[in-house]
Amino acid sequence: MTVTLELKRLDHGRDLPLPAYQSELAAGLDLTAAVETPVTLAPGERTLVPTGLAMALPAGYEAQVRPRSGLAAKHGITVLNTPGTIDADYRGEVKVILINLGDAPFEIVRGERIAQMVIAPVLQAEIHEVEALSETLRGTGGFGSTGRS
Numbered sequence: 541m542t543v544t545l546e547l548k549r550l551d552h553g554r555d556l557p558l559p560a561y562q563s564e565l566a567a568g569l570d571l572t573a574a575v576e577t578p579v580t581l582a583p584g585e586r587t588l589v590p591t592g593l594a595m596a597l598p599a600g601y602e603a604q605v606r607p608r609s610g611l612a613a614k615h616g617i618t619v620l621n622t623p624g625t626i627d628a629d630y631r632g633e634v635k636v637i638l639i640n641l642g643d644a645p646f647e648i649v650r651g652e653r654i655a656q657m658v659i660a661p662v663l664q665a666e667i668h669e670v671e672a673l674s675e676t677l678r679g680t681g682g683f684g685s686t687g688r689s
């Protein structure tokens with residue numbers, strides 16, 4: 541199933557390729573870093589990486605910003621707020637919060653694919669406040685209540 545995603549390259553991302561699916565049935569569109577000059581992330585450090593892109597999702601959809609497993613496995617680089625949420629009414633620049641959980645500095649260079657974006661349907665809930673909730677077998681048990689004790 542496909543939906544139309546309107547993408548706008550911002551001035552500082554004009555020369556970068558549009559995000560693209562890297563294989564026929566890929567779930568994620570790779571996002572590239574639109575940094576002007578290389579940015580070095582020290583171990584434990586985080587940074588907000590510009591992508592040079594703004595977009596308009598159809599109503600009823602979100603985009604999730606997720607890590608790339610290669611960067612995570614090889615360098616300990618991940619998306620701090622994964623999955624980042626891009627709202628359908630957001631028109632600002634898409635940015636990626638990367639953190640270096642590895643043990644060596646990592647350099648982010650312009651045009652590097654740093655994360656991926658998955659388009660997904662979302663429901664908005666209609667909120668009904670109640671005094672009592674419906675009863676269930678589980679009840680209030682959670683946080684391992686069905687697992688090892």
Ligand SMILES: O=c1ccn([C@H]2C[C@H](O)[C@@H](COP(=O)(O)OP(=O)(O)OP(=O)(O)O)O2)c(=O)[nH]1
Pocket residue numbers: 605621624625626627628630633634635636637
């Ligand atoms: O990884 C992310 C997460 C969010 N956003 C943008 C799009 C999103 O629609 C907006 C707000 O994100 P979120 O709701 O997660 O942040 P918030 O801290 O709740 O900010 P706000 O008060 O603006 O909703 O920021 C990004 O560009 N990258």
Ligand SMILES: [Mg+2]
Pocket residue numbers: none
């Ligand atoms: Mg918010």
